[in-house]
Amino acid sequence: MLSERWWRRVAIRPGAALPQRRLFLLPTRFGMGWALLFLLLLMFGINYQNTLAYVMAFWLFGLGVVALLRAWRNLLGVTLTLRLPHEVFAGGEARLGVALSGGRPRTALELHAGDALARIDLPEGLGEAILALPAPVRGEQPLPLLRLETRWPLGLVRALAWLESDERFLVYPQPLDDEEPEHRHVGEGLEATDFAGLRRAQPGDSPARLAWKQWSRTGVLAAKAFSLPPRQQLWLDYDACRGDPERRLSLLCARVLAHHLAGDRYGLRLPGVTLSQGEGPHQRRQALEALARFSPSGERGAGR
Numbered sequence: 001m002l003s004e005r006w007w008r009r010v011a012i013r014p015g016a017a018l019p020q021r022r023l024f025l026l027p028t029r030f031g032m033g034w035a036l037l038f039l040l041l042l043m044f045g046i047n048y049q050n051t052l053a054y055v056m057a058f059w060l061f062g063l064g065v066v067a068l069l070r071a072w073r074n075l076l077g078v079t080l081t082l083r084l085p086h087e088v089f090a091g092g093e094a095r096l097g098v099a100l101s102g103g104r105p106r107t108a109l110e111l112h113a114g115d116a117l118a119r120i121d122l123p124e125g126l127g128e129a130i131l132a133l134p135a136p137v138r139g140e141q142p143l144p145l146l147r148l149e150t151r152w153p154l155g156l157v158r159a160l161a162w163l164e165s166d167e168r169f170l171v172y173p174q175p176l177d178d179e180e181p182e183h184r185h186v187g188e189g190l191e192a193t194d195f196a197g198l199r200r201a202q203p204g205d206s207p208a209r210l211a212w213k214q215w216s217r218t219g220v221l222a223a224k225a226f227s228l229p230p231r232q233q234l235w236l237d238y239d240a241c242r243g244d245p246e247r248r249l250s251l252l253c254a255r256v257l258a259h260h261l262a263g264d265r266y267g268l269r270l271p272g273v274t275l276s277q278g279e280g281p282h283q284r285r286q287a288l289e290a291l292a293r294f295s296p297s298g299e300r301g302a303g304r
Contacts, residue, residue, distance in 0.1 A: 041053045080146075114144055238271060256291070260281075268291075
């Protein structure tokens with residue numbers, strides 16, 4: 001749209017104080033009615049030389065000017081910073097963190113992004129809010145054009161400014177459990193039961209695990225150490241899943257989450273992408289990012 005392209009040209013970047021040349025004042029319907037009433041009273045006073053009409057007209061005019069200046073100062077100099085959503089899955093919401101600072105108290109600020117709305121007050125010059133953005137599909141998503149505005153104090157005008165950020169956030173596939181999952185249940189086979197030898201005792205060791213006989217012979221207090229049985233080491237394969245590409249990615253996403261909770265070592269195979277086996281939060285993040293960024297164009301596997 002032409003209007004959106006124009007607003008993008010005058011938008012400022014988050015992190016910069018709002019300058020007066022990027023702040024716009026637009027009349028509301030109530031404000032236009034206020035201006036019309038002023039003109040009618042002024043014309044009535046001129047035509048009929050009515051002092052009361054003059055007084056009312058200039059009272060409305062003076063109050064309108066004060067309201068306009070207060071609305072303009074309510075936004076001037078506000079600084080907005082963004083905190084990207086931490087983790088977003090398709091079909092959910094991306095919770096965009098917003099922090100505003102104004103150096104002095106501000107009232108009744110509104111932040112718009114499409115249909116999303118956050119109302120913020122800055123009683124001590126600082127304020128925070130969460131803007132819930134829809135995330136219908138997976139992939140790398142740009143931040144929408146943001147509109148910061150206020151109608152305070154009387155609602156005669158909208159003081160507004162536009163903000164645009166080049167930052168993007170990832171939307172992971174929506175997790176979808178298979179009817180016959182290939183992964184085991186969380187925690188299965190992770191009990192430490194195999195004796196692995198002795199180690200030096202440490203504060204907090206259970207008395208039942210202390211080697212008292214060893215202590216009576218050597219005078220050195222030791223504790224029994226046990227090892228975990230081998231964890232599952234497996235591959236999550238795109239070609240082994242059934243369905244269309246998005247369903248396969250959703251199945252793989254659910255398996256990544258389940259294997260991470262189970263403490264397994266796992267790798268990920270996608271057409272043209274191979275993530276070596278690993279475990280822990282880093283492996284989980286890499287696998288989810290690979291699923292979010294994967295493009296099914298040119299895939300070699302056919303639907304099964």
